[in-house]
Each structure stands twice: as C-alpha cells, then as structure tokens.
Amino acid sequence: MKDELHTGDEQDDVLKAVGQLPQSIEPQRDLWPDIASRLDALVPARRRGLQMGWTLALAAGLGCVALGALLAVGVMKGSGSSTTGNLTAQATSPATTALPAQTTAPASGDTAQVRQASLGGYAMLGPEYEQARAQLLIGLAERLDRLPPVERQKVERNLNEIRRALGELNAALQLAPNDTLLRELLLNTYHDELTLLANVNQIADTIPSRSQS
Amino acid sequence: MIKRFFLVAALLCASTAYADEEDFDHSLQADPKGDVEISNVAGTVNVSGWDRQVVQVTGSLGEGVERLDFRSEGKRTIIKVLLKKSTHWGDGGDADLQIRVPAASRLDINTVSADIVVHDVTGAQRLQAVSGEVTTEVDAEEAEVKTVSGDVSLRGEGKTSVLNLTTVSGNAQVSHVAGEITATTVSGDLTLSLDKLTRARLRTTSGDLSMRGAMADSARVDGETISGDLSFTFKSPVDAEFDIETFSGDINNCFGPKSQSKSEHGPGRELHFRQGAGSSQVRVNSLSGTISICDR
Numbered sequence: 063m064k065d066e067l068h069t070g071d072e073q074d075d076v077l078k079a080v081g082q083l084p085q086s087i088e089p090q091r092d093l094w095p096d097i098a099s100r101l102d103a104l105v106p107a108r109r110r111g112l113q114m115g116w117t118l119a120l121a122a123g124l125g126c127v128a129l130g131a132l133l134a135v136g137v138m139k140g141s142g143s144s145t146t147g148n149l150t151a152q153a154t155s156p157a158t159t160a161l162p163a164q165t166t167a168p169a170s171g172d173t174a175q176v177r178q179a180s181l182g183g184y185a186m187l188g189p190e191y192e193q194a195r196a197q198l199l200i201g202l203a204e205r206l207d208r209l210p211p212v213e214r215q216k217v218e219r220n221l222n223e224i225r226r227a228l229g230e231l232n233a234a235l236q237l238a239p240n241d242t243l244l245r246e247l248l249l250n251t252y253h254d255e256l257t258l259l260a261n262v263n264q265i266a267d268t269i270p271s272r273s274q275s
Numbered sequence: 276m277i278k279r280f281f282l283v284a285a286l287l288c289a290s291t292a293y294a295d296e297e298d299f300d301h302s303l304q305a306d307p308k309g310d311v312e313i314s315n316v317a318g319t320v321n322v323s324g325w326d327r328q329v330v331q332v333t334g335s336l337g338e339g340v341e342r343l344d345f346r347s348e349g350k351r352t353i354i355k356v357l358l359k360k361s362t363h364w365g366d367g368g369d370a371d372l373q374i375r376v377p378a379a380s381r382l383d384i385n386t387v388s389a390d391i392v393v394h395d396v397t398g399a400q401r402l403q404a405v406s407g408e409v410t411t412e413v414d415a416e417e418a419e420v421k422t423v424s425g426d427v428s429l430r431g432e433g434k435t436s437v438l439n440l441t442t443v444s445g446n447a448q449v450s451h452v453a454g455e456i457t458a459t460t461v462s463g464d465l466t467l468s469l470d471k472l473t474r475a476r477l478r479t480t481s482g483d484l485s486m487r488g489a490m491a492d493s494a495r496v497d498g499e500t501i502s503g504d505l506s507f508t509f510k511s512p513v514d515a516e517f518d519i520e521t522f523s524g525d526i527n528n529c530f531g532p533k534s535q536s537k538s539e540h541g542p543g544r545e546l547h548f549r550q551g552a553g554s555s556q557v558r559v560n561s562l563s564g565t566i567s568i569c570d571r
Binding site: 212213216217219231234238241244247251258265269 | 388403405406441461
C-alpha cells in the first residue's frame with residue numbers, strides 16, 4: 063500500500079526515469095529468419111484448422127443451399143414430365159454424380175464449363191449439392207431446345223454471368239479467406255445459380271406443346 | 276384485262292390471308308373465385324376482370340394454331356393455345372386473346388413470347404413469360420411474376436400483398452406495391468417504388484437496382500449484389516439500423532456517418548449506424564457494386 067502513495071516529487075522522479083528509458087531495444091541477433099521459418103511450418107496446420115472452422119461455420123449455409131438444391135429438383139420432379147423421370151435416373155448414375163474437379167455438362171449445343179462448387183478453395187459444397195446441380199443442368203440441356211434461339215442464348219449468357227461472379231468471389235475468398243461477406247455472397251450466388259436453373263427448367267416445362275393431332 | 280386479272284389475284288390473296296386468321300368468341304360459366312389457367316406461345320394475352328361469373332375469350336388465332344382448348348373442370352377454367360406440329364418459332368403460331376374473367380379469379384398464365392396484360396383482377400396471380408412482356412396490376416393478393424428476358428411492369432394499389440418477382444435478364448418496374456417483396460434478377464435492372472414496405476429481399480448479380488419507398492414499423496430490407504449498383508431512397512423520417520458492407524465497391528450515403536474502410540489496405544467499405552430509434556433493419560451487401568443510401 064505504501065508503494066502506491068507517492069508524493070508529487072516522487073512522481074516527477076519516476077516520470078523522469080521512465081523518460082530516460084530507450085524507445086526500443088535491438089535484439090542481439092536478427093530473430094526474423096527463425097520466426098519466418100516457424101511460421102512457414104505452421105501454415106498448413108493453420109489452414110487445416112481454418113478448414114475445420116469453415117466446415118462448422120458454413121454447415122448451416124451449406125445445408126440451406128443443399129436443401130434449396132434438393133427442393134429445386136423436387137419441384138422439377140413434381141412437375142411430372144416423363145423427361146424428368148429419365149433425368150433422375152441419369153443423374154443418379156455414378157457417372158453423373160461423381161463429378162470431377164472440373165466437369166463438363168451439356169447446356170444446349172455448346173458445352174459450358176461447370177466447375178465443382180468451391181468455397182474459396184478451402185472447402186467444397188457437398189455431393190448432394192453437386193448432384194442436384196447436375197440434375198438441373200441435364201434438365202436444362204434437354205429443355206433449352208424448347209426455348210426460342212434468342213432466349214437460349216440469353217439464358218446461357220446469364221448462366222455465364224453467374225459463373226463469372228462465382229469465379230470472382232472464389233478468387234477474392236482465396237485472398238481473404240476470413241471475409242464473412244464474401245462467404246455469404248458466394249453461398250447466395252451458388253443458390254442463385256440453382257434458382258436460375260430451376261426457374262428456366264420450370265418455365266420451359268410449361269411451354270405449350272404442339273398439338274398431337 | 277391484265278389489270279382485272281391482277282385485281283382478282285390480289286383479292287384472292289387477301290381473302291386467303293384473312294381465312295388463315297380464325298376469329299374466336301366463346302364463353303363459359305365460371306366460379307367467382309375460381310382458377311383460370313392460360314397458356315399461349317406468341318401474340319398477346321390480355322386479361323381483364325369483370326363482375327360476371329363468366330369467362331369470355333375473344334380473339335384471333337394465327338395459321339400455325341391448331342385450336343384453342345377452352346374448357347372448365349370444376350372451379351378451373353383452362354384456356355390453352357395448341358400449335359400445329361409443323362409450327363416453328365416465329366412461324367405463324369400467334370394468337371391474340373382478349374379474356375374477361377370474374378374479378379376475384381386466380382390467374383395462372385404461361386407464355387413464351389406472348390405479351391401478358393392484366394388489369395382489374397383482384398385474385399392471386401402467377402404470371403410467367405419467356406420473352407414476352409408482362410404488364411399487370413396487383414391488389415391485396417399474392418403475385419408471382421417470372422420472366423427470362425421479358426420486361427415486367429407491375430403496379431399495386433398500395434395494399435399489403437406478397438410479391439415475388441424473378442427475371443433473368445428482363446428489366447422490371449414496380450410501383451405502389453406494399454407489404455412483402457422478393458425481387459431477383461441476374462442482369463436485368465429493377466426499379467421499385469414501394470409503399471409501406473414490411474419485408475424486402477432484393478438480389479441482383481450484375482443488374483442495377485433502384486428502390487424508393489417507405490418502411491413500415493419493424494420493416495426489414497435485405498439487398499445484395501455482386502457487381503450491380505444498388506440505390507435505396509427511403510421516405511423520411513427514416514427509423515432503421517443500417518448495416519452496409521462491400522468487398523470493393525463504394526458506399527454513398529446522404530444521411531448518417533461516412534462509411535469506413537474495412538481494413539487499412541483493402542478496398543472494401545462498411546457503414547453501420549442507427550437512424551432514429553432503429554426500429555427497422557436495412558442490410559445491404561455487395562462485392563464490387565456501389566451502394567447508395569438516401570432519404571427524401
């Protein structure tokens with residue numbers, strides 16, 4: 063207690079002594095190379111930890127996207143077209159579900175490059191999502207012919223627009239893996255892609271057919 | 276003599292062309308709150324409500340049209356243009372339909388390139404077009420409008436309703452709609468003028484969005500874009516919490532504090548503040564698009 067009671071002169075002395083301390087103390091040797099090498103050794107482990115964090119943090123979001131995907135496919139199935147039944151059979155075949163890292167799915171006459179759904183390179187969306195997306199893409203490929211040619215091009219152009227956005231988001235997320243805004247935008251954009259596929263499929267399904275007569 | 280020959284030939288051609296267009300005028304009894312399902316490929320679908328319990332269809336069917344399927348099944352009335360097998364896109368499959376329905380009918384309309392016009396119908400609406408334009412008025416019932424590239428013009432009566440609007444590349448203009456709105460586009464531009472908004476979910480990928488409107492108490496507005504520009508003008512006095520964030524886009528606001536850089540070296544901006552008591556919530560995110568917030 064006594065130590066805490068200083069007179070004004072004593073405080074001045076202390077302040078004077080503090081003022082005389084050096085602003086910085088140089089280490090006797092350069093410590094940075096050692097620190098850098100230890101950091102390098104730590105990075106893979108930190109990334110693994112980050113990936114686990116992602117998995118947990120994104121579980122709800124991924125679940126929502128996967129659920130949305132399944133619902134979208136469910137809606138298509140519910141539309142009751144015989145084509146849809148065939149699509150399901152095709153899409154659940156191992157050849158379709160086992161998407162490689164970079165899959166080519168048909169989208170009209172051209173082939174559109176469809177990358178596996180990545181989250182900034184640190185995680186991937188689950189197989190349910192990929193399967194739902196594959197089904198919707200196959201459905202789109204079959205239904206696009208029902209649309210007028212100009213509209214087909216517009217659909218493809220806009221799908222590419224979404225994929226360009228996904229590319230930008232993934233690239234940004236690799237640079238800033240902890241940015242929650244980017245993660246949210248990315249998940250929502252994957253959701254947008256599914257919604258677009260489902261909507262176009264659904265609209266194409268309702269196009270009046272030619273008379274059977 | 277030659278002149279007379281050409282005159283007769285011209286008249287024959289004219290009469291043949293006329294004969295290719297078939298006029299249609301039929302009516303069926305209908306439930307005052309029944310469902311009316313309409314599908315057409317090309318041409319127009321013009322629907323208006325009236326106070327009779329009758330669905331009336333008049334119009335003309337182009338040469339590529341096989342027939343018009345017009346029938347009722349219980350509370351459902353079906354109006355469906357069936358094309359000939361040989362008809363291709365832009366190949367005479369046009370049908371121009373003027374349809375009168377009981378005012379409280381629920382509408383379900385699907386077209387490809389046919390424009391849809393609806394007025395004086397108070398029941399729920401579900402309108403879909405690929406490239407056709409959609410022009411409609413909504414009352415207090417739910418409305419769902421989807422197009423691929425067709426533009427949408429939708430006018431409300433200021434009554435609380437639920438609106439779900441989706442376009443791929445089509446532009447949309449919405450006015451005097453109150454209540455809940457979900458509007459999504461990839462590359463189309465959305466222009467919304469809203470009354471007494473309770474809930475808004477607005478998303479674009481690269482399209483621009485402009486919203487003007489008044490928020491009800493405890494309203495919630497969520498806006499999001501990747502590269503489009505989002506502009507919000509709220510009716511004064513504004514009473515809301517604002518959470519606005521971009522990864523690399525700008526934030527412009529004419530009230531509240533200035534936006535801050537998210538980090539020392541990054542390009543992103545963020546703006547978090549409360550205006551008034553903060554009863555409503557406004558949350559807007561963008562990757563690279565500019566976000567503007569103002570009041571009037």
